[in-house]
Amino acid sequence: MKKRKLVASLLTGFLIFTAMPVNGSAATLDEIKSQQQSKEKEMADLDYQINRTLVEVNDKNEELTALQGKITDLESTIKQTGEEITEQKQVVEERVEQAKNRLKSIQTTEVNQNTVLALMESESLTDFFNRAYVLMTLQSAGNEQVDVAKEEADKLLALEEKQKADKTALEKETTAAAQQKEALDKQVAGLQKTMDENQALLNELDKQRATEEKRIADAKAAAEKAAQEKAAAEKAKQEKVVAQQVSKKEKQQAEPAKQETKVAAKEEKETTSSSTPAKKEKPQATEKAKEETDKKESSSSAKTIVVSATGYSTKEAGLSTHTATGIDLTKNPRVIAVDPSVIPLGSKVEIPGYGVAIAGDTGGAIKGNRIDVHFPTVQQAMNWGRKTVTIKILN
Template structure:
């Protein structure tokens, strides 16, 4: 009987020790896994933000090149218009001179001028005088011919210039089309990156929620295991004390007296019940409202810089301005956060920040250059929400 009681005591003590130690490795392994996943997600978000900043810079560079080509096209078309006007004017000059020459030739044939020129040559005193008079007559006719040839040559030059301008315009337009295509591809890439960033931010939020839930669950398990272990240890101590008392009183029993057997220690179901795993609550998926395509609006714009005293590198949505400086602060009820916005004179930016003073049709433009931000002042601009 004593042997059985001692075995029960040892079993209770072993159960208490196992309940105390079993939760520790599981807890550490689970939380380490979630921590590692959180770090990996944050690294992916940082990488995507860097790529977004580089893509925005490329889009703005392409837009500057497109603006420059459009200016070249406008100048070439204006020059082409002027050249066409000059060609038409020159054609009128040539036509006029041809009419004058035609009139003069007809007059010579129907008047005495031709006869007079012949008589003038016949009246030459000698051969040298004849040559001299013939030269004068030739010079008069050559002058008319030279004027017509000069006008025709000028017209040919203008026509060649017009063709050259047309070729230049065509070349620039081809380059402009290529840049617009590249800019469009970059815009699509930016949209994809934005979706990836949003997905990673949702994953990060879910991981953090799971980490907090798992930590609470494991803490509850540890507390329950500790309570069960303490209860088992208390039961073991009580059983040991009972055995000791029984052993000390055993010799005083009279012969023939039958000792009533003591009930054996029982391990209750509550002391060894398994702790149910709490369900993991995941964060609901948040879907951003789609921004209007090509929607324009007039806003009052000011500028700010992360280098101003008291300002942080991070926006209200978590964008690092030192990595991606092309960010504007908006009223989310007017321009949804995450929208891609084209701002004249500034470029393509992300609506990624808010502010207490940014209400209604007001925006703040982030500028890396503090002096440029201070010099910007307040301007009224017509912006376009691209997506």
């Protein structure tokens, strides 16, 4: 009884002594966890901003595509206007030349040289009015030729002004769209840089946490092992003392029957025999073969979008080997998780630096222009990290 109390006291004291540094390290672990939580929240906010900006980038890309169509139409209009201007210049030149010739004809006619004489030489009143009508008609025709030439010249000027206005509008829209696209690209790049820096810090915190948890676990295991060894040693020591005392007492009590004891011991020795064959087990080895194929496809008509792509692996703790659509990632590792409202499930998607993958998984955090790219190993996923890429939806 005293022996048990002694062992219990020693064990309790040893555990109290060894627990002190472990608890001191726990404070450091709590600090690391707090930093991790803070950094994860900050990254979640950045992730939201990146996703929102990517939506704006894709909207702007669609706007630029529509603007490109408008630019093409406007360039066609400008070209057509240029052709009309060339034709109109020729018309104006012809009209002006006709007007000049008509005026020369009127100026050189004998009737025009002496209009009064021509009228006075009329043989009758009817002849007078006929001559007067001819003179008025000639003069009116000359004026009409000049008016037509002026109208054609005005039309030419209007065409030239329209062409100039169209070119100015085209340059203005193109410049504005390019500036907006450049600003959005810079914004995405800045956010991605901040996200990468935070990811690096978070990775470092993960390493620190793992190191600290291992150190605490090792210290705890060492303390428990030392306590067990010390308790076992103390127990063996006490048992040895008790055994010695019992042996001494039994020896004193057995002295009168020494001869009988020797005889009994001899008989017992002769009748005692034991042998147990040992069984051996042979280890068995199994081999597994694994084959992976990689297929890449491309299409000039494929839809392209800008997304934020994060690497992950089914080898990570807590992750399933099967996707939401039932794909076994151990057999078909080239799979990405998507938002079905952006990328339909079952689509083939081409990813720069990765290849062609199947959109075969979803996730609670996969919203909007964001995807998760699966890798066979955790190291490959960590090497990929998080990137902003332009992907192609092949079908």
